[in-house]
Amino acid sequence: MRRLLTYGFLLSLVSAGLLFVATGTSHADTVCQVTDPLTGECFIWVEVPGNPGDPGDDGPEDTGSGKACYWDPGKQGLSRPPAGPVPCTSEYGYWSNNYNCYISAADPQPPAGDPSWQGHEPGDGAVYVCFQPQTDIDIRIWSQDPPPGADTGPTxxxxxxxxxxxxxxxxxxxxxxxxxxxxxxxxxxxxxxxxxxxxxxxxxxxxxxxxxxxxxxxxxxxxxxxxxxxxxxxxxxxxxxxxxxxxxxxxxxxxxxxxxxxxxxxxxxxxxxxxxxxxxxxxxxxxxxxxxxxxxxxxxxxxxxxxxxxxxxxxx
Structure with missing residues (x-):
């Protein structure tokens, strides 16, 4: 049975992640062979002996690309079900790592004045359903734009x-x-x-x-x-x-x-x-x-x- 929560409770459960990319350079005595044409920085490079999962030399195999969509109970202070990959789409919508739930547009949209709008008027953004099948938690959130899906993010x-x-x-x-x-x-x-x-x-x-x-x-x-x-x-x-x-x-x-x-x-x-x-x-x-x-x-x-x-x- 789904548990419907208000947006106020959502704030205590879910924090949207911020995207950042840390950059660095591999150091060696040789001249850099691959340079970013925009920044002039030397790319770090990874040479894989075959595809991930294929044996290389007699050392550890290069394995695991990982799934971009995953459930993280730690975002809510939970210990179970354990963290792990989830399907990026399901009957409940598309998965968002940031919100830790499946996202779909509320249909129908709530009437004007509903707390889910957070003071916005209908037509200004939209209200979305955030559902976690792992916990049966069902949350209504407002967003100006559709929350990004995890399947478009990095692995x-x-x-x-x-x-x-x-x-x-x-x-x-x-x-x-x-x-x-x-x-x-x-x-x-x-x-x-x-x-x-x-x-x-x-x-x-x-x-x-x-x-x-x-x-x-x-x-x-x-x-x-x-x-x-x-x-x-x-x-x-x-x-x-x-x-x-x-x-x-x-x-x-x-x-x-x-x-x-x-x-x-x-x-x-x-x-x-x-x-x-x-x-x-x-x-x-x-x-x-x-x-x-x-x-x-x-x-x-x-x-x-x-x-x-x-x-x-x-x-x-």
Whole structure:
């Protein structure tokens, strides 16, 4: 049985959401490849290995676009029924995330002077029925224009990408032996250590941000899943940790978790050095609108150059 409520009670139950879009930029040493023609800002980009739900590498799958229409009991201080997606249209009208109900125009419209008009005259806007099948609450609201439907708004995944843009994710600072510089030369056959120099939440994670749009609030948490090191000699090394910073006391030991050994000199390379590039593979998990998902993001990379020479043996 429907429960008919007045507009005054509506104010204590429903607050219309405000749309905002947070913008941010991915940081890396490379030149921006995609720029917004209106603002000149660099777009953040998400590279998905296949469609959401398809397996990528051996890391977490990229999953979940999310449904744009959802029921949120928390807007009314309720605990049930639990939050989750709902059909965007039904016999009761179209779903509004902002009002947390199905919207339809009252038919017939109330007579002049009815409290539902909130002091307006018939013909000035319209009175709408806001019905929640979850609670059987039936509310009359006045609006100058038809309340927006949730099906035209962003999906939870798109709101999660707004949260990602607020994180200001950037490429790692590279730690490597030999240390990049004119006087520091590595030796063929000697272990090279690789690590994330001074990792923080923006370069390695974890970092959590929330964003809201179209009546949806999503919280996303990002962390680096692995780092692929292109060593410049045709080899790639994938490390699933931040690596171990080298200390002189380690001598000629190999890195316990992230390293490489050059088998030839860099003397034939441009400038006599190998270009080493570290590319971060991020995994972002999001939750909101009673739904969850995972986003894979890569493309953040940084490069340094290192010299590697042959050991010279002197024969008396």
């Amino acid at each position: 939870p995944r798109e709101v999660a990408q707004m949260a990602i843009s607020q994180m200001n994710l950037r490429a790692i600072d590279i730690g490597i032996t030999p240390e990049p510089g004119a006087d520091d030369v590595g030796i063929v056959g000697m272990p090279v250590w690789l690590w994330v120099k001074n990792p923080d939440s923006h370069s390695y994670g974890p970092i959590t941000e929330s964003a809201s749009a179209g009546g949806i609030t999503v919280t996303a948490t990002a962390r680096v899943e692995d780092i692929t090191w292109d060593m410049g000699d045709g080899s790639q090394v994938t490390c699933r940790s931040a690596g171990t910073p080298y200390e002189p006391s380690y001598g000629r030991q190999a890195s316990p978790d992230c390293g490489h050994t050059y088998l030839k000199s860099s003397s034939t390379e441009s400038g006599g050095k190998y270009t080493v590039t570290a590319a971060s593979d991020w995994v972002i998990t999001w939750i909101g609108a009673g739904q969850t998902g995972t986003i894979r993001l890569n493309g953040l990379q940084r490069s340094v150059q290192v010299a590697v020479g042959e050991a010279q043996v002197l024969v008396q």
